[in-house]
Structure formats: structure tokens, C-alpha cells
Amino acid sequence: QSALTQPASVSGSPGQSITISCTGTTSDVGGYNFVSWYQQHPGKAPKLMIYDVDNRPSEVSNRFSGSKSANTASLTISGLQAEDEADYYCSSYTSTSTYVFGTGTKVTVL
């Protein structure tokens, strides 16, 4: 199972919106609505930001939103803040009852 494809880096100024893409295949992202997004700060465990494509845990800011079109899922961060600077990973359920993570995206707040 190959990793899902994400851009290596995305940057934006405070207050701006950015979008991170996550491209897979019909055997993972495109075939199931089980895409999650995780935020990871250096030296810390991942934190769930979005689950099932577009659902947000109650403790996560509504500045984070998710969507999906065909084989590509997206995470949008609006009103970018300094604390959003971190690595972000997508994850998807697959046709073999396994999971796969994306390649990861480093978000930089300029």
C-alpha cells in the first residue's frame, strides 16, 4: 500500500486560508468516507483534527475543515494562526481493511 500523496510544504500569512491536499486511489480515499487528518507538533503525538472526511472533534477549532472530491481529500485551515504551524498527515481506510497515512505536509506561518 503506497502512502497517500501530500504536498511537502504549504505556507501562509496569519489570517489567511490554506488548503492541504491528499491524493489516493479508488482503493482508499476515493472508495471510502473514512479520511482523517492529524496535526503533529515536534516531539508530540499526533492530534486528530478531522475524521470521516469532514467531521471535527468537539475540541478542535472550527477554523479547520475537511472535504473530498473523487480520490483527493483536502484540509482547509482558515484564519491561520502561529499555533497552526506543524506537520499535518491525512489517513484513509483501504480496500484491504488496513489504513494508510499520507506523506505529510509541513505548514509554515510566515
Added chain:
Amino acid sequence: QVHLVQSGAEVKKPGASVKVSCKVSGYTFTTYAIHWVRQAPGQRLEWMGWINAGNGNTKYSQKLQGRVTITRDTSASTGYMELSSLTSEDTAVYYCAREDGLYWGQGTLLSVSS
């Protein structure tokens, strides 16, 4: 309050095996599956496998199939991940996570070196 507490750091020689534990509290252990995920230094997250904590069914990544074994002890509310035939490529932080992704262990650093 939900907690997943993992065993401590390990140092192993190539060819050895390691077993990492993940003790759960704050919810009924058998209600959620447990995932195991690892992250080599400076690298991406890698999904390793999961176990249905209720019936013990498992599924492993194709890459690690044959080297990884995930088990659980329901009486101890603890999950285990054993990795064999270690090489330097297995040096990483190993995490357990609850099925819904909301709760993660603190991570266990495994160093493999001769």
C-alpha cells in the same frame, strides 16, 4: 479520563525482538480497536496494524506482515505490539492509538543498533 500509557524506551541489537505495551484506562477496553503507528526520525507516520480489542482479530500492513504481532490482554486492559528480526530501519517512535484516533499513547522510542 481516557489514557493510553505505553512502556518505556528500548534499545535492541539487530536481529532481536521487542514487545511494547499500551495500557488503557478511562473506557471499556473491548469497545474500541487499538492501532499501532510508528514514526522513524524525521519521517512520516506509518500505520503498522490494528487489533479488535473485543475479539482479538488483527490486520497488519503488508510491509510488516510476518514480523509484527499485535495482541491484547483484556483482563489487564493492555495491548501489545511485538516486532521481530529488528534492523536499524526499525528505529522509530512507536505509538498506540484508540480506534477513533482521539487518544494516543505517549510514544515509545525504539533504538536498534549494534
